[in-house]
Amino acid sequence: MIRLEDIAWRAGAFGLEKVSFTVPTGRYGVLMGKTGGGKTSLLEIICGLRQPTAGRVWLGERNVTALAPGERGIGYVPQDGALFPTMTVREQLGFALRLRHRPAGEIARRVEELAGHLGIAHLLERKPDGLSGGERQRVALGRALAAKPRVLLLDEPLSALDDDTREPLADLLHKVQRETAVTVLHITHQRSEAARLADNLFRLEDGRIREVQT
Amino acid sequence: MTRRFDPLWLVLGVITGTYLLFLLAMLGATAVYSSPHDLWRALGAREIRYAIGLSLFTCTITAVLSLLLAVPVGYLLSRGRFRGREWLDAALDIPIVLPPMVVGLCLLIFFQTDIGHAIEKVIPFTYTIAGVVLAQCVIGAAFAVRTMRGTFDHLSSRPEDVAMTLGCSRARAIWLVTLPAARRGMFAAASIAWARSLGGLGPVLVFAGATRMKTEVLPTTVWLELSVGNLEAAVAVSMLMVVMAVVVLASVRLMGERV
Numbered sequence: 307m308i309r310l311e312d313i314a315w316r317a318g319a320f321g322l323e324k325v326s327f328t329v330p331t332g333r334y335g336v337l338m339g340k341t342g343g344g345k346t347s348l349l350e351i352i353c354g355l356r357q358p359t360a361g362r363v364w365l366g367e368r369n370v371t372a373l374a375p376g377e378r379g380i381g382y383v384p385q386d387g388a389l390f391p392t393m394t395v396r397e398q399l400g401f402a403l404r405l406r407h408r409p410a411g412e413i414a415r416r417v418e419e420l421a422g423h424l425g426i427a428h429l430l431e432r433k434p435d436g437l438s439g440g441e442r443q444r445v446a447l448g449r450a451l452a453a454k455p456r457v458l459l460l461d462e463p464l465s466a467l468d469d470d471t472r473e474p475l476a477d478l479l480h481k482v483q484r485e486t487a488v489t490v491l492h493i494t495h496q497r498s499e500a501a502r503l504a505d506n507l508f509r510l511e512d513g514r515i516r517e518v519q520t
Numbered sequence: 521m522t523r524r525f526d527p528l529w530l531v532l533g534v535i536t537g538t539y540l541l542f543l544l545a546m547l548g549a550t551a552v553y554s555s556p557h558d559l560w561r562a563l564g565a566r567e568i569r570y571a572i573g574l575s576l577f578t579c580t581i582t583a584v585l586s587l588l589l590a591v592p593v594g595y596l597l598s599r600g601r602f603r604g605r606e607w608l609d610a611a612l613d614i615p616i617v618l619p620p621m622v623v624g625l626c627l628l629i630f631f632q633t634d635i636g637h638a639i640e641k642v643i644p645f646t647y648t649i650a651g652v653v654l655a656q657c658v659i660g661a662a663f664a665v666r667t668m669r670g671t672f673d674h675l676s677s678r679p680e681d682v683a684m685t686l687g688c689s690r691a692r693a694i695w696l697v698t699l700p701a702a703r704r705g706m707f708a709a710a711s712i713a714w715a716r717s718l719g720g721l722g723p724v725l726v727f728a729g730a731t732r733m734k735t736e737v738l739p740t741t742v743w744l745e746l747s748v749g750n751l752e753a754a755v756a757v758s759m760l761m762v763v764m765a766v767v768v769l770a771s772v773r774l775m776g777e778r779v
Contacts, residue, residue, distance in 0.1 A: 350681075355681050374684070375685045376688060382682055388676065388681070390682075391675075401686060406687065450685075453686065453687070
């Protein structure tokens with residue numbers, strides 16, 4: 307479950323006021339809103355990359371508001387994928403598990419499993435420079451899922467892709483969420499994308515949240 | 521359809537060509553003035569061989585120290601959001617804009633203060649080899665900081681954010697993700713610090729002195745030989761520095777491609 311309680315945040319003249327909503331456990335939540343409306347800031351608050359000026363962030367039964375990003379048990383996919391520029395795809399997928407000092411055999415098995423599942427097994431030895439937009443997003447998704455997070459946060463993961471790439475990746479996101487039962491919050495400004503994926507649809511308008519579909 | 525030629529490119533080409541021609545003419549004239557015999561004789565002098573060795577040693581230490589300083593400072597300037605950042609940024613340029621002699625004089629005066637005396641009880645700097653390194657570092661590090669700031673400005677902070685969500689502390693994310701991505705910039709920063717140190721005379725002369733077989737580096741040699749009217753030796757050592765600079769520049773270009 308992802309639950310925000312009265313979150314407030316301010317940067318200059320722009321701000322979020324009393325933002326509250328809940329994505330129930332195992333559901334696919336989609337947050338829509340205008341560009342520059344604070345969607346990414348809200349996602350970064352859930353990640354722990356920004357501190358709210360007021361309010362609480364709950365992930366499952368834990369109040370994680372004061373926890374560091376790495377202690378929250380989340381997977382995060384930014385808009386451009388933000389792959390690590392010097393690492394191969396294999397290293398990116400194994401990164402979270404290496405940080406957790408998992409045995410090499412377990413890391414290798416998990417990387418192969420993810421790569422097969424996401425259709426990137428043939429890219430394992432490549433570096434980000436040689437990857438297409440869709441491939442980069444698949445790798446970023448695999449990297450976020452590697453440590454089996456309870457919550458997956460997606461910041462416009464399909465917006466930079468062409469139609470041919472967007473459709474299969476949307477299918478993949480849906481499939482991954484159903485198979486892993488991870489709780490997802492997906493940000494987009496595309497209605498069709500939201501309609502296709504959302505179990506719970508929220509709209510961010512003028513710094514406040516409105517739930518439009520459950 | 522043929523593209524129309526824009527005369528602006530011709531003007532830009534002429535300006536660039538003239539500038540390059542002037543640089544080459546300057547170096548060419550110096551090269552012609554000196555003969556291989558002069559160069560060989562200069563290399564044969566014990567004092568000059570010492571100056572070459574000391575220059576290579578101190579420039580390399582300076583490059584390493586400058587980089588160790590430039591990476592954290594450059595990162596702070598690039599990614600830090602705090603009041604007075606622009607002032608800090610401007611203040612760190614002071615060694616670049618001050619006349620080199622003044623930098624040396626400031627160092628000399630600082631080490632006459634109580635704090636300076638206390639430091640010198642641990643490591644003596646004034647008129648020592650450590651002083652040569654410090655004088656070179658003051659200038660070299662300022663250029664290295666500028667290079668590292670530019671490097672971090674050009675690197676997205678997003679991968680670092682992602683690494684933090686995956687379990688890294690900020691410091692570990694920098695170590696594992698940002699620094700490997702910044703390696704070309706780090707190489708360039710160290711090279712710039714090295715090159716600036718090789719050619720810097722003012723601070724070294726004032727702060728570390730020009731004692732032969734002690735604190736004499738190559739620019740000091742040129743200055744000493746000129747001051748006694750030995751133009752041939754001064755030109756020969758200058759040519760040697762040109763060759764060293766070209767070798768370093770070429771190596772940086774070649775290695776920079778591979779790093």
